[in-house]
Amino acid sequence: MALRAGVATGVVGLALVGVTVPAATAEDRVVRADQAVTRACHASLLPPGTAGVDRREVTSDVDGLVQARLAPGDGREGDWDVAVFDEADGAVVAASAALRSRELAESFVTKGQRLVVQACRYAGPARTATLGVDFLALTPRGTPTTVERAEVVRVETPRQEDKDALLGLDLDLTEKGDATGVEVVLAGDADRATLRDSGLKHTTVDPDLSRTSRDAAARDRAYAARGRASGLPSGRTSYRHLYEYEYELKELARGNPRLVRAFTLPEPTVEGRDVVAVEIAKDVDNAADGKPVNLLMGVHHAREWPAGEHAIEWAHELVNGYHRDRSIRSQVVKTRNIVVPIVNADGFSVSREAEPNGDFARFNYEMKRKNCRADDSPPQLRTGVCKANPGGRDRGTDPNRNYAGFWGGAGAGLTWSSETFRGPEPFSEPETRNIRSLVSSRAVTNLITLHTYGNLVLRPPGVAAVRAPLEEPVVKALADRMASRNGYDSIPSWGLYDTTGSTEDWSYWATGGFGFTFEINPAGFHPPYEDAVVAEYVGAAPAAGAGKGGNRAAFLDMLANAADPAAHSTLVGTAPHGYQLKVHKTFRTPTSPVRQADGSTTPPIQVTDTVESRYSSTGGRFTWAVNPSTRPYVAGRHGRDPQGPPQAAITLANPPGVPAENTSFPGNPVAERIPFTVQGPPAADNGRFDVSVSWTSTRTDWDLFVLDAAGQVVAQSANGGTNSERATLLDPPVGEYTAVLVNYDQVDPADPDDWTGGVVEFAPPVPPTYGVAEAYTLTCADRDGRLVGLTDVFVDRGETVDVGDVCTDSARATKQRRR
Numbered sequence: 132m133a134l135r136a137g138v139a140t141g142v143v144g145l146a147l148v149g150v151t152v153p154a155a156t157a158e159d160r161v162v163r164a165d166q167a168v169t170r171a172c173h174a175s176l177l178p179p180g181t182a183g184v185d186r187r188e189v190t191s192d193v194d195g196l197v198q199a200r201l202a203p204g205d206g207r208e209g210d211w212d213v214a215v216f217d218e219a220d221g222a223v224v225a226a227s228a229a230l231r232s233r234e235l236a237e238s239f240v241t242k243g244q245r246l247v248v249q250a251c252r253y254a255g256p257a258r259t260a261t262l263g264v265d266f267l268a269l270t271p272r273g274t275p276t277t278v279e280r281a282e283v284v285r286v287e288t289p290r291q292e293d294k295d296a297l298l299g300l301d302l303d304l305t306e307k308g309d310a311t312g313v314e315v316v317l318a319g320d321a322d323r324a325t326l327r328d329s330g331l332k333h334t335t336v337d338p339d340l341s342r343t344s345r346d347a348a349a350r351d352r353a354y355a356a357r358g359r360a361s362g363l364p365s366g367r368t369s370y371r372h373l374y375e376y377e378y379e380l381k382e383l384a385r386g387n388p389r390l391v392r393a394f395t396l397p398e399p400t401v402e403g404r405d406v407v408a409v410e411i412a413k414d415v416d417n418a419a420d421g422k423p424v425n426l427l428m429g430v431h432h433a434r435e436w437p438a439g440e441h442a443i444e445w446a447h448e449l450v451n452g453y454h455r456d457r458s459i460r461s462q463v464v465k466t467r468n469i470v471v472p473i474v475n476a477d478g479f480s481v482s483r484e485a486e487p488n489g490d491f492a493r494f495n496y497e498m499k500r501k502n503c504r505a506d507d508s509p510p511q512l513r514t515g516v517c518k519a520n521p522g523g524r525d526r527g528t529d530p531n532r533n534y535a536g537f538w539g540g541a542g543a544g545l546t547w548s549s550e551t552f553r554g555p556e557p558f559s560e561p562e563t564r565n566i567r568s569l570v571s572s573r574a575v576t577n578l579i580t581l582h583t584y585g586n587l588v589l590r591p592p593g594v595a596a597v598r599a600p601l602e603e604p605v606v607k608a609l610a611d612r613m614a615s616r617n618g619y620d621s622i623p624s625w626g627l628y629d630t631t632g633s634t635e636d637w638s639y640w641a642t643g644g645f646g647f648t649f650e651i652n653p654a655g656f657h658p659p660y661e662d663a664v665v666a667e668y669v670g671a672a673p674a675a676g677a678g679k680g681g682n683r684a685a686f687l688d689m690l691a692n693a694a695d696p697a698a699h700s701t702l703v704g705t706a707p708h709g710y711q712l713k714v715h716k717t718f719r720t721p722t723s724p725v726r727q728a729d730g731s732t733t734p735p736i737q738v739t740d741t742v743e744s745r746y747s748s749t750g751g752r753f754t755w756a757v758n759p760s761t762r763p764y765v766a767g768r769h770g771r772d773p774q775g776p777p778q779a780a781i782t783l784a785n786p787p788g789v790p791a792e793n794t795s796f797p798g799n800p801v802a803e804r805i806p807f808t809v810q811g812p813p814a815a816d817n818g819r820f821d822v823s824v825s826w827t828s829t830r831t832d833w834d835l836f837v838l839d840a841a842g843q844v845v846a847q848s849a850n851g852g853t854n855s856e857r858a859t860l861l862d863p864p865v866g867e868y869t870a871v872l873v874n875y876d877q878v879d880p881a882d883p884d885d886w887t888g889g890v891v892e893f894a895p896p897v898p899p900t901y902g903v904a905e906a907y908t909l910t911c912a913d914r915d916g917r918l919v920g921l922t923d924v925f926v927d928r929g930e931t932v933d934v935g936d937v938c939t940d941s942a943r944a945t946k947q948r949r950r
């Protein structure tokens with residue numbers, strides 16, 4: 132039987148799609164199968180009458196999108212999947228394979244294209260499901276006309292003012308860079324003009340990003356066409372689609388029932404997709420067994436496809452390793468591992484299903500970053516589905532600016548169209564609420580959130596003004612160890628520029644679970660699979676982790692850290708069999724003062740969190756891994772007590788003459804060099820030095836570099852349009868340094884505008900601060916759920932606290948007995 136599909140053309144303003152009227156009868160909409168068959172619905176179009184499937188033939192009467200949705204039929208859940216095929220060649224057009232029967236398969240079709248919608252009963256008791264098929268027309272205006280050249284430039288941001296100025300431009304910043312500059316995507320001429328007008332110095336890194344992206348896509352086709360397995364745990368050779376992630380996770384669970392549990396995160400996305408995850412642990416269903424939880428996540432950002440690949444490969448790694456590798460097995464049995472490959476399922480589907488042409492125009496969706504929230508778009512741009520809407524890829528909130536940690540501060544966009552739009556309030560998005568719920572309800576002692584790109588291991592905080600946490604040395608040591616495997620730079624998140632509202636700036640500061648961001652690969656949001664996924668994962672050339680173990684080894688280090696009681700906190704005691712123990716804590720944390728569009732700020736929002744962990748007693752003594760009871764936010768800040776006074780200022784004498792103009796230092800070494808010495812305790816103890824110089828005309832340009840004794844640049848300041856430079860080094864090691872002054876440009880070479888006032892100024896180290904200690908509330912409930920024990924517990928990182936016989940010997944238990 133064929134469904135009719137009609138199109139209503141309710142096109143508003145610039146709207147790209149008309150919403151269709153579902154034309155099928157109620158009868159047409161029920162798909163039925165008497166038998167469940169565990170198969171990939173998207174793998175092939177099966178003949179009519181095949182067990183476990185039902186099908187509908189439809190013809191698209193639009194150039195636009197097809198949407199096939201499933202919902203549970205007659206109230207029973209079960210697991211049905213759906214796939215749409217081209218009838219002529221049998222190729223899969225769209226599919227969806229989440230864990231329940233709530234599916235959305237959506238992709239592009241042409242007018243007159245004959246399609247078969249195949250519904251598959253994968254598992255469970257539901258004999259029926261409800262199918263809806265819609266066609267959405269793209270209006271002519273939906274086709275982008277002008278394709279502009281997208282490029283990557285490096286913008287020099289040596290000083291905090293430059294970083295702030297760059298953030299103020301609201302351009303598409305990457306995470307590739309260093310302390311003095313960052314790579315930025317210019318989507319087209321408007322962005323080019325914005326940057327030019329800012330006066331920030333920049334150089335081209337990739338003049339034609341679209342071409343690079345198209346070349347990458349071509350390499351991907353060739354790599355997959357070889358038909359040989361890669362060195363990845365799964366053997367995979369190409370970027371997965373969303374439905375492949377979904378299907379693979381549930382197959383992993385089906386094939387390893389006691390080891391792997393696939394689950395759906397609490398909230399569907401704004402487009403109605405289920406978000407799928409797996410938990411991997413020995414006796415996986417007993418979640419309250421007291422083991423520490425290690426969480427790996429990918430794809431907060433839609434276009435960052437390698438992030439999802441690395442995450443799902445890690446799931447395969449753990450499963451393969453559990454069966455075949457003694458050392459991995461020994462770590463898996465001590466931990467619980469949760470993997471959420473695609474946090475932003477809507478955005479990923481938009482990016483992954485788009486035409487891979489690599490340009491960053493508003494109506495090209497491959498490079499979409501954010502989620503699909505439309506509520507904050509102007510009313511006329513709220514129509515249409517995310518894959519084809521009048522706001523284009525500008526629609527949405529940046530999930531990595533929407534967490535409560537320091538939300539509302541620097542480095543986040545205030546308007547709907549910003550690439551870093553923070554959303555209307557902390558946790559306004561289903562994606563961030565999903566992760567919040569996971570992290571708040573389990574003892575997530577270790578977390579990595581995967582992004583691309585920049586070859587970085589980032590640790591909190593994301594904003595410099597917050598200062599490092601009191602336990603910075605242990606956090607840094609873990610980050611450094613992982614960075615020694617993947618060859619990335621290990622730096623604080625704020626190193627390139629400030630951000631607020633990112634994942635671990637909530638999770639770490641609120642729960643004490645270690646949290647890091649990896650920025651995978653040196654160049655590109657989803658570069659060739661062979662490089663950005665295979666090589667980066669296994670540690671092979673051309674990855675920076677070649678020969679060092681790659682991300683695989685970095686993830687194994689994180690797993691080992693999760694398994695190590697010295698890295699989290701432990702409660703021990705005794706409890707009768709079947710009794711339920713719980714630690715919980717409710718607290719309020721202020722966001723940043725909330726920046727407003729007019730430049731003012733409003734007071735911080737107080738965000739209430741409840742974190743908890745449960746232990747289900749098996750009788751007798753227990754060992755229960757938890758996070759420290761004091762959250763890092765209140766524990767204090769890292770610092771150092773001065774071991775002596777700061778060193779006295781040093782004047783830098785300007786040598787006679789002016790060096791020749793030089794625009795290519797250090798390639799061209801011509802410059803003036805003035806040595807100076809940094810002293811150490813007890814004579815001096817320096818927390819930082821600042822080297823500064825000035826001159827007369829803002830149209831003259833001197834650049835300043837500071838080299839250490841080995842000739843490495845350790846600080847620099849190289850601005851245009853100013854008449855001064857200031858280079859800063861924090862915690863400068865004792866030793867010999869050289870200030871290098873490069874004559875970049877003279878307003879009048881005949882009458883040189885020489886630099887003057889050269890000085891090195893020293894400041895003392897900032898001492899640590901110590902905050903307050905916080906306790907958990909520990910409760911015990913008996914088999915009937917009655918509260919029989921209640922006590923406060925203070926526990927530090929690395930500490931084991933014996934809570935004794937908490938179910939029979941706590942204050943509450945005593946009170947109960949007296950009654």
Ligand code: 0X9
Nearest residue numbers: 305306531582583593624628630
């Ligand atoms: O901006 C982000 O959310 C992350 N970079 S990405 O290019 N993948 O979008 C990094 C966030 C943390 N970094 C900084 N504080 N700079």
Ligand code: ZN
Nearest residue numbers: 432435582583
């Ligand atoms: Zn990202």
